[in-house]
Amino acid sequence: xxxxxxxxxxxxxxxxxxxxxxxxxxxxxxxxxxxxxxxxxxxxxxxxxxxxxxxxxxxxxxxxxxxxxxxxxxxxxxxxxxxxxxxxxxxxxxxxxxxxxxxxxxxxxxxxxxxxxxxxxxxxxxxxxxxxxxxxxxxxxxxxxxxxxxxxxxxxxxxxxxxxxxxxxxxxxxxxxxxxxxxxxxxxxxxxxxxxxxxxxxxxxxxxxx
Numbered sequence: 001x002x003x004x005x006x007x008x009x010x011x012x013x014x015x016x017x018x019x020x021x022x023x024x025x026x027x028x029x030x031x032x033x034x035x036x037x038x039x040x041x042x043x044x045x046x047x048x049x050x051x052x053x054x055x056x057x058x059x060x061x062x063x064x065x066x067x068x069x070x071x072x073x074x075x076x077x078x079x080x081x082x083x084x085x086x087x088x089x090x091x092x093x094x095x096x097x098x099x100x101x102x103x104x105x106x107x108x109x110x111x112x113x114x115x116x117x118x119x120x121x122x123x124x125x126x127x128x129x130x131x132x133x134x135x136x137x138x139x140x141x142x143x144x145x146x147x148x149x150x151x152x153x154x155x156x157x158x159x160x161x162x163x164x165x166x167x168x169x170x171x172x173x174x175x176x177x178x179x180x181x182x183x184x185x186x187x188x189x190x191x192x193x194x195x196x197x198x199x200x201x202x203x204x205x206x207x208x209x210x
Contacts, residue, residue: 038067040158091139095136095140098132099136144190148191151198152202173195
């Protein structure tokens with residue numbers, strides 16, 4: 001007779017694994033390191049606008065230079081066969097898209113400065129760039145987690161520039177770390193180390209600037 005008990009356990013284990021996989025993927029998508037800075041900066045823009053027209057202009061600049069152009073460059077590299085996937089899972093393939101993204105964000109920051117955007121917006125952009133530079137340098141020798149680092153940096157920016165109540169967002173960091181480890185993208189150490197590095201670099205930049 002077939003071992004129905006054993007089959008049932010295997011099925012439950014498979015279903016649990018699939019559910020955890022979906023949760024890990026969802027967390028990874030929600031805290032995408034290319035999109036999270038964009039969301040954080042747009043929050044600052046929304047809270048800083050004096051006119052709708054002015055706010056829309058700043059939002060367009062932020063979206064263009066922090067998201068659209070980097071994504072198009074990644075798509076180009078993928079089409080040219082220089083990237084294995086859009087998630088930059090191969091450490092050795094990260095340099096070009098990351099450097100382009102940082103330069104693009106820096107140019108966007110300069111344009112915002114020339115248009116007299118609030119200092120909070122400009123310097124959060126610059127803080128994100130510097131945080132990205134630090135993580136990019138580290139990832140050349142060790143695959144540090146951009147998901148954890150960028151999330152921690154953005155949370156630090158929101159706490160510093162808006163309200164200390166955003167400190168509760170840091171509760172999410174262990175879940176981000178778990179998701180990256182569950183998907184076998186990083187070790188726990190690579191996710192844990194990224195967070196304090198990003199917090200320190202972001203906090204130093206914003207404290208010196210503001």
